[in-house]
Amino acid sequence: xxxxxxxxxxxxxxxxxxxxxxxxxxxxxxxxxxxxxxxxxxxxxxxxxxxxxxxxxxxxxxxxxxxxxxxxxxxxxxxxxxxxxxxxxxxxxxxxxxxxxxxxxxxxxxxxxxxxxxxxxxxxxxxxxxxxxxxxxxxxxxxxxxxxxxxxxxxxxxxxxxxxxxxxxxxxxxxxxxxxxxxxxxxxxxxxxxxx
Amino acid sequence: xxxxxxxxxxxxxxxxxxxxxxxxxxxxxxxxxxxxxxxxxxxxxxxxxxxxxxxxxxxxxxxxxxxxxxxxxxxxxxxxxxxxxxxxxxxxxxxxxxxxxxxxxxxxxxxxxxxxxxxxxxxxxxxxxxxxxxxxxxxxxxxxxxxxxxxxxxxxxxxxxxxxxxxxxxxxxxxxxxxxxxxxxxxxxxxxxxxxxxxxxxxxxxxxxxxxxxxxxxxxxxxxxxxxxxxxxxxxxxxx
Numbered sequence: 117x118x119x120x121x122x123x124x125x126x127x128x129x130x131x132x133x134x135x136x137x138x139x140x141x142x143x144x145x146x147x148x149x150x151x152x153x154x155x156x157x158x159x160x161x162x163x164x165x166x167x168x169x170x171x172x173x174x175x176x177x178x179x180x181x182x183x184x185x186x187x188x189x190x191x192x193x194x195x196x197x198x199x200x201x202x203x204x205x206x207x208x209x210x211x212x213x214x215x216x217x218x219x220x221x222x223x224x225x226x227x228x229x230x231x232x233x234x235x236x237x238x239x240x241x242x243x244x245x246x247x248x249x250x251x252x253x254x255x256x257x258x259x260x261x262x263x264x265x266x267x268x269x270x271x272x273x274x275x276x277x278x279x280x281x282x283x284x285x286x287x288x289x290x291x292x293x294x295x296x297x298x299x300x301x302x303x304x305x306x307x308x309x310x311x312x
Numbered sequence: 313x314x315x316x317x318x319x320x321x322x323x324x325x326x327x328x329x330x331x332x333x334x335x336x337x338x339x340x341x342x343x344x345x346x347x348x349x350x351x352x353x354x355x356x357x358x359x360x361x362x363x364x365x366x367x368x369x370x371x372x373x374x375x376x377x378x379x380x381x382x383x384x385x386x387x388x389x390x391x392x393x394x395x396x397x398x399x400x401x402x403x404x405x406x407x408x409x410x411x412x413x414x415x416x417x418x419x420x421x422x423x424x425x426x427x428x429x430x431x432x433x434x435x436x437x438x439x440x441x442x443x444x445x446x447x448x449x450x451x452x453x454x455x456x457x458x459x460x461x462x463x464x465x466x467x468x469x470x471x472x473x474x475x476x477x478x479x480x481x482x483x484x485x486x487x488x489x490x491x492x493x494x495x496x497x498x499x500x501x502x503x504x505x506x507x508x509x510x511x512x513x514x515x516x517x518x519x520x521x522x523x524x525x526x527x528x529x530x531x532x533x534x535x536x537x538x539x540x541x542x543x544x545x546x547x548x549x550x551x552x
Contacts, residue, residue, distance in 0.1 A: 269356035294316035297349045
């Protein structure tokens, strides 16, 4: 499966999805399912909930894509930003419904289950414990800081891509990255009690 | 060069494989400020990137197809918040019954949502299973039912792993997982053609994941009975 999409292909996919063409929706799903899932997982910390919310994000995509206004100058970036905004809103709704409380920490076994068997191993298991702490620290960030961290380090996007996604300059992305890393460092050093 | 730009430069270098120490040496006098941040960046680089399991992926895609099948033609615009439209208001003498019915529905939906993450032995777990059974009862077609059974087997496995993490073992959850796996296979056997091959691939992937998880859990298990049960289950999965 090719997980790279050109601007030209994205225009066709969005137009196809707006007509609810299965092939176009399937391709968008293939391109974004894991990305959305990871983004949600890092924010809710529970595989089952993350899967449910990911499903919900794609159902909302289907519902609202006819009204999506395609930006012909940067179709991939604008669609990605739109989809991740749906995902972010869905996570916020989820916590609003649950009421405020501590973010759940996913048991290590469940983290293991969320990784393919070939990726398992002692090193990964140890990394997962760190990941749980990291996830907690990421939860303390502002929305913009969190997006920069997840896009750059989890999705491995460049500054230019993140800047296009967020509608900011590359300099602003670097500043957000700096503040976010400093906040994570503080959170990891101190006992963290956070709100959802 | 401000600290944000220096930090970004070092992060790019780390991404290309440069060591933190080498990077710090490029910016003398800023080692302390940069060092801690770069260690955080390195941890983020190494953080796992979980993916959807193949089963969940397929189930979601099937649901998307189902949702598309029910779509209205594009030119038909739905009214704002049309989905929220409720049935016509009841006549006054039925108002109480109507309100009670709505309340029961709302409570059931809320309970089911809360129960989604519950584990065997907790008060809300039966509600979770009832909701799952209701969904299965409403699912027709061997392929859809096979996918649902695989999904249920995966949920039982996830519950078992959470129980193992808490040092608990639940024989019923293990049996339920095996039962769902067997039912999935029975449904797959009723399908023909390319679809059967695709689902068999998912079935085998699910069984491999079960085997790996059970074998790992058996190694950690201190209770001899639980250990034997898990080893047996892992061996059964290996024979599938």
